[in-house]
Amino acid sequence: xxxxxxxxxxxxxxxxxxxxxxxxxxxxxxxxxxxxxxxxxxxxxxxxxxxxxxxxxxxxxxxxxxxxxxxxxxxxxxxxxxxxxxxxxxxxxxxxxxxxxxxxxxxxxxxxxxxxxxxxxxxxxxxxxxxxxxxxxxxxxxxxxxxxxxxxxxxxxxxxxxxxxxxxxxxxxxxxxxxxxxxxxxxxxxxxxxxxxxxxxxx
Amino acid sequence: xxxxxxxxxxxxxxxxxxxxxxxxxxxxxxxxxxxxxxxxxxxxxxxxxxxxxxxxxxxxxxxxxxxxxxxxxxxxxxxxxxxxxxxxxxxxxxxxxxxxxxxxxxxxxxxxxxxxxxxxxxxxxxxxxxxxxxxxxxxxxxxxxxxxxxxxxxxxxxxxxxxxxxxxxxxxxxxxxxxxxxxxxxxxxxxxxxxxxxxxxxx
DNA sequence: TCACTTTTTGACCAATTGGTAAAGACACGA
DNA sequence: TCGTGTCTTTACCAATTGGTCAAAAAGTGA
Numbered sequence: 507x508x509x510x511x512x513x514x515x516x517x518x519x520x521x522x523x524x525x526x527x528x529x530x531x532x533x534x535x536x537x538x539x540x541x542x543x544x545x546x547x548x549x550x551x552x553x554x555x556x557x558x559x560x561x562x563x564x565x566x567x568x569x570x571x572x573x574x575x576x577x578x579x580x581x582x583x584x585x586x587x588x589x590x591x592x593x594x595x596x597x598x599x600x601x602x603x604x605x606x607x608x609x610x611x612x613x614x615x616x617x618x619x620x621x622x623x624x625x626x627x628x629x630x631x632x633x634x635x636x637x638x639x640x641x642x643x644x645x646x647x648x649x650x651x652x653x654x655x656x657x658x659x660x661x662x663x664x665x666x667x668x669x670x671x672x673x674x675x676x677x678x679x680x681x682x683x684x685x686x687x688x689x690x691x692x693x694x695x696x697x698x699x700x701x702x703x704x705x706x707x708x709x
Numbered sequence: 710x711x712x713x714x715x716x717x718x719x720x721x722x723x724x725x726x727x728x729x730x731x732x733x734x735x736x737x738x739x740x741x742x743x744x745x746x747x748x749x750x751x752x753x754x755x756x757x758x759x760x761x762x763x764x765x766x767x768x769x770x771x772x773x774x775x776x777x778x779x780x781x782x783x784x785x786x787x788x789x790x791x792x793x794x795x796x797x798x799x800x801x802x803x804x805x806x807x808x809x810x811x812x813x814x815x816x817x818x819x820x821x822x823x824x825x826x827x828x829x830x831x832x833x834x835x836x837x838x839x840x841x842x843x844x845x846x847x848x849x850x851x852x853x854x855x856x857x858x859x860x861x862x863x864x865x866x867x868x869x870x871x872x873x874x875x876x877x878x879x880x881x882x883x884x885x886x887x888x889x890x891x892x893x894x895x896x897x898x899x900x901x902x903x904x905x906x907x908x909x910x911x912x
Numbered sequence: 913t914c915a916c917t918t919t920t921t922g923a924c925c926a927a928t929t930g931g932t933a934a935a936g937a938c939a940c941g942a
Numbered sequence: 943t944c945g946t947g948t949c950t951t952t953a954c955c956a957a958t959t960g961g962t963c964a965a966a967a968a969g970t971g972a
Contacts, residue, residue, distance in 0.1 A: 518919070518969090537827060541743030544960060556962080557920055565960065616826055619881075623819055623826065624740060626884040633888045641889050658908075663890055664901035671878035672871050678822075679874070681829040685836045686844050687866055698867035705861075705908045721939095721949070747930060759932080760950055768930065 523561050525551045527575070530568045535613040538620050539569055539628075570628055573621060576614050577632050581640055583607065584666075593651040594707060597669075601703055602696065604673035609692055615677035641666065657707050665706075672699055726764050728754045730778070733771045738816040741823050742772055742831075773831055776824060779817050780835050784843055786810065787869075796854040797910060800872075804906055805899065807876035812895055818880035844869065860910050868909075875902055 529550035533542040544565055548555040562568045583603035587596050608615055621629050641663075648662035676683060676695055683691060732753035736745040747768055751758040765771045786806035790799050811818055824832050844866075851865035879886060879898055886894060 516918075522919090538741045538744060538823075540740060541827070543958080545958090554921060555960085556922085559961065560919070619826055620741075620823075622882050622885050623822055624744070624884075626888075630884070630888070633885060637885075638888055660904070661897055661901050664897055667878055667882075667886065667898075668875050668901070668905060671874040671882070675870055675874035679825050679870075681833070682825045682836060682840075683870065685829075685833070685841055694864055694867055695870075698864050698871070701863070702871060702905070702909050706905050725949090746928080748928090757951060758930085759952085762931065763949070 519561070522551075522553065522557075525553065526558055526561055526568065527572060531572055531613050531617060534569060534572065535616040535620070538624070566628070572617060573629050573632065576618055577629075577636055579607075579611070579614060580618060581636060584640060584644055587644060587647070589647045589650070593648075593656045594704070597648075597657075597665075597707060598700060598703060601669055601673065601699055604669060605676070605692070605696055605699065608673050608675075608677035612677040612680060615674050619674065619678040655709060658709050660707065669703070672702070722764070725754075725756065725760075728756065729761055729764055729771065730775060734775055734816050734820060737772060737775065738819040738823070741827070769831070775820060776832050776835065779821055780832075780839055782810075782814070782817060783821060784839060787843060787847055790847060790850070792850040792853070796851075796859045797907070800851075800860075800868075800910060801903060801906060804872055804876065804902055807872060808879070808895070808899055808902065811876050811878075811880035815880035815883060818877050822877065822881040858912060861912050863910065872906070875905070 526547065529552075530542070530547045532550055533546045536542075537546075542565075544555050544558060547568070548558050551558065558568075562571070583600055586603070587600050621627075626633060644666065645662040648657070648660070648665065651657045652659055652662070676691065687694075729750065732755075733745070733750045735753055736749045739745075740749075745768075747758050747761060750771070751761050754761065761771075765774070786803055789806070790803050824830075829836060847869065848865040851860070851863070851868065854860045855862055855865070879894065890897075
């Protein structure tokens with residue numbers, strides 16, 4: 507088995523681990539943890555099942571690896587929100603970055619949503635360790651902006667929830683959105699959400 | 710087996726079908742379709758597995774029954790939105806009714822979310838047949854309000870998406886919300902969402 | 913080329929899962 | 943009380959699933 511403690515993963519190891527994780531993202535995001543099978547992942551990756559288990563110790567390790575990687579990507583746009591910038595610009599920028607992610611990384615969004623939906627059994631520690639402190643910090647920043655009169659009074663926590671829910675909706679509920687709307691969904695969504703949060707936040 | 714074509718389901722049939730559906734709602738909403746097992750449902754219902762299959766022809770029929778029942782409940786608050794009422798009152802009323810549902814029926818919300826998240830494999834027909842016409846109708850109503858100058862210009866479809874996403878977020882992402890907030894979440898949510906939509910929609 | 917390591921595979925489990933068959937327990941009107 | 947239809951259980955499948963193992967194949971450096 508590939509020794510995790512060694513420094514240099516071979517070219518082949520890098521390629522195959524990447525193939526597996528990408529295939530697993532497809533399968534897990536489409537069917538959920540329990541609904542995904544190693545056979546499906548193996549076929550999507552173009553490898554045999556035992557070969558997959560040569561690179562990962564089991565189904566759960568693949569899932570956890572995916573979730574860990576996801577956490578970084580997920581927090582990134584929020585990290586970028588700058589306490590010293592213009593409040594409205596920063597917040598609308600955050601909204602638009604989240605909307606970009608819903609458009610460009612829908613599989614990741616659905617993987618995350620599925621995990622939370624089922625009570626975050628595998629992600630709870632990550633939420634506590636990584637998300638919570640960042641969330642609290644950014645809430646303080648927003649509260650500071652409100653106190654300085656640069657934003658209309660708003661509950662920072664619920665504001666962030668609103669940004670998350672409205673943007674991720676277009677990835678997570680895509681099947682529903684597609685039934686109900688025709689054509690240029692994302693353009694309309696962007697315009698609508700910018701208006702929504704601008705009107706909410708203008709002092 | 711209980712003949713579905715007959716008029717009178719016995720007292721026992723009613724009770725047991727109800728027991729099964731309630732247990733299944735627990736299990737399906739917590740683990741998703743594939744993640745739920747008949748044994749779990751049977752145990753939660755306090756019946757044996759073959760006994761469950763005496764009342765339902767299989768796992769899928771239980772799920773579909775649940776989804777069909779859910780559709781009615783789910784559309785109800787939107788049906789109630791009255792074209793002849795005061796636009797702002799009607800829309801805020803809708804927001805608050807959806808928030809009530811997120812608070813009182815989180816299992817149903819999660820069952821629905823899980824189904825959509827996985828591409829609505831079993832619900833797509835229902836969405837087309839029931840949800841779509843209602844959605845279109847209410848979009849027209851809202852557009853009428855906008856045209857009459859009673860609301861700020863807004864895209865009706867995306868407005869409805871925003872209402873759905875922000876309210877259901879508190880049920881579907883409950884695990885995350887609970888990590889991040891303390892105590893009186895629902896009260897704060899209600900105040901925040903009323904402000905948000907009032908500010909968006911005030912002409 | 914050869915020895916040695918890394919990668920891949922085919923054959924195989926044990927456990928779980930959705931589902932069945934048939935016998936038994938129960939309810940209830942005559 | 944009996945007989946008939948409703949309900950429940952015991953015992954069982956066949957298929958799927960996550961995972962193992964030893965051996966074969968493919969690289970790799972000298």
